[in-house]
Amino acid sequence: MDPALEELRWRGLISNSTDLDALSEEFAKGPVTYYIGFDPTAPSLHIGHLVQLLTMRRLQQFGHRPLALVGGATGLIGDPRPTAERTLNSRETVGEWVQKIRGQIEPFLEFDGPAAARMVNNLDWTAPLSAIDFLRDIGKHFRVGRMLAKDAVSARLNSEAGISYTEFSYQILQALDFRELYRGYGCVLQIGGSDQWGNLTAGTDLIHRTEGVSAHALATPLITKADGTKFGKTEGGAVWLDPSMTSAYAFFQFWLNVEDAKIGDYLRVFSFRTREEIAALEASAAERPQAREGQRALARDLTSLVHGPKAMEQAEAAAAALFGGGDLTALDDGTLADALGQLPVARLPRVDHPVADLLVAAGLAPSKSAARRTLKEGGAYLNNAKVPGEDSTAGVADLLHGRWLVVRRGRKAIGAVELVD
Template sequence: MTVSTDETVTSATAANVLDELKWRNLLANSTDEAELRKAFGAGPVTYYIGFDPTGPSLHIGHLVQVLTMRRLQEAGHRPLALVGGATGLIGDPRPSSERVLNSPETVANWVERLRGQIEPFLDFTGPNAATMVNNLDWTSGLGAIEFLRDVGKHFRVGKMLAKDAVSARLNSEAGISYTEFSYQILQSMDFLELNKRHGCTLQLGGSDQWGNLTAGLDLIHRVRPEQNVHCLATPLITKADGSKFGKSEGGAVWLDPEMTSPYAFFQFWLNAEDAKIADYLRVFTFRSAAEIDELAAAPAHTRSAQRALAHDMTALVHGDLAATRVEDASKALFGGGDVAGLDPRTLSDALGELPKVTLARGEHLVADLLVATGLAKSKSDARRTLNDGGASVNNVKVTDGDAATVSTADLVHDRWILLRKGRRSLAAVELAGE
């Protein structure tokens, strides 16, 4: 995918990529913007972003960094994507409590899973080909004495204590272990080693990582003072009320389709707030200024901007076919298509997001199903709804409140019944058993 062009924002080039990041509200802080701009213009710049495998999947908050990495590569710069097999064994200190230490085998498995999620976003061919790196490569053989003498001596405890997460933990009952306190040194080593091994001169990360970013820069200044290195931070993305972006009612929105289905992923973006939709389109999509302005100006009730965002993000993460399937499912559930024509996995994922009951296979009154799924308060309420033409089964209106039934012959994919009351109240019935 390439960045679109228009009168306001041209295709990002090596020299003007900072302007592209600014326009997309992706530049929260940098160590020396004027010098960094010169470096980009003289490019290509080798840069890196680190991801710690503290879980089996990235979530959509990580997409800010993944997509920023891609934007810089499209501008002609060279990315190093680091998945931290070493730092993942430790974990960046949280302000609240100590992390649970996972086994080396678990972390190694998560390293491979995260690599597999990041790689499709980058180009591994050509003059600015991406490289995947793992900090376990330069830490696994490092002895304690060597670590303390060659690296630890360059860090001042007072400065390390000033980090927000560290100070918060020191002032709590939980305290902080030396293990997590040392995380900042390990991450700083990454920048130094990548500078030595790959000529990396720029580290990117979220603004909440600024202390860790600049600690790596300071280490290089002490060990290799001739190097001209930089840090750049992207802002934390928030909802309109200022709360953290990236969670649904069920928790984090994951990139792994087994943890967050493509349908649920699509619905998350489809439900984006009107007040933030233009911001999300700039940060997460590769659409041009003209396209985003047009979408943001569309009447809110059309949900045009949200549909474009949901399509773009689902296609980026799960592929064009998955995006088409979940769009078809979204339309079909609300009467805009044939439920039976959906593929079984997509239908199952979509219905899994609805109120659902599981009943024995056989014949059931539709009125009873409306009550069982909570679409009707009572059987008499269900009958009235049906007699008034206010309910449907598999997108077919049902009007006989006293006698209307469903059986195994009505099942979609021999498993499901879709119920609707009114225009937007939906529920699913699964008939299981022999």
């Protein structure tokens, strides 16, 4: 098998392929132009998109040429979801999201050299099409029976919501994208998630019917947690790549907290570490799970890649400081606020308070008597300093950045109090 495909296979990134042997032969002939599409159905990509972004980057590192498509046209329609119709966003909103998502994709790719990447927008070739041209030149190549058999379509047909003709037509638009990229750039491979398989093969079928050649589709697997549920969700919702929607600290913490049982799989899919490095981290997870070395490696690698090395260092310093391993006063206001935003936060008047009251307000003690008992036993900390006695107080003079008090019971139970006017 071609080395690039062997690397994807070893990392568990090949779920399905139209013809893996034929694709391997295509790769052996020389650089292959391939594309992955991203629809602007939100103002940011989320960590589920990292699988495709990193796969695109891996193949470019092997010398193949990526086309990153941001769907200014398909984003106006929306890929059918299994349960209900998408809300249609305005052209202005989708246009703004196209630019934001382009900016998120670009750092993952190289735009110079023999394998230079290109950014493309399917609105460029879809907008000029009239409805008659679309139906005569493109629609005639699609058979309704096959379209109905696609998983996303059949799921919706069998649901109470049904499916509109708008979303039913999505697969035709995606197929058109592949054909246009074949014609314009010699693109012969489309990559997408396994849930996109019907749309991927619609494109290969259209190219075969209209161009008389074979093109290829490759699907990556759906990434799951150990219990089989979808990966990438938290109690607060999706983990976004935009730092204004998910802070660098929260992003770092997400990876730091992934399950031990899946750390080997996640390192293969989401990191660029070597086989030897991953084997060592898997051994560490088995022998010293409490060290969380694999999770820390993932958190460092991905936070640096998505948010930059400086943001990663600040997020790691904040995590260490919150748990007593660093100086809270050394954290800047924004980093501290991001970190405390992940904790229970109580708001109290801007006056001095017994520390026992702060422990109760932050949810670290069920009652004032229990809080006083913790204080008496020396188990309470204020801004990482041990509180000396059960009658201790704290207030304005102790505030971090004029705003926060960080309270901790023992090593791991942490809360925050904001003193407000």
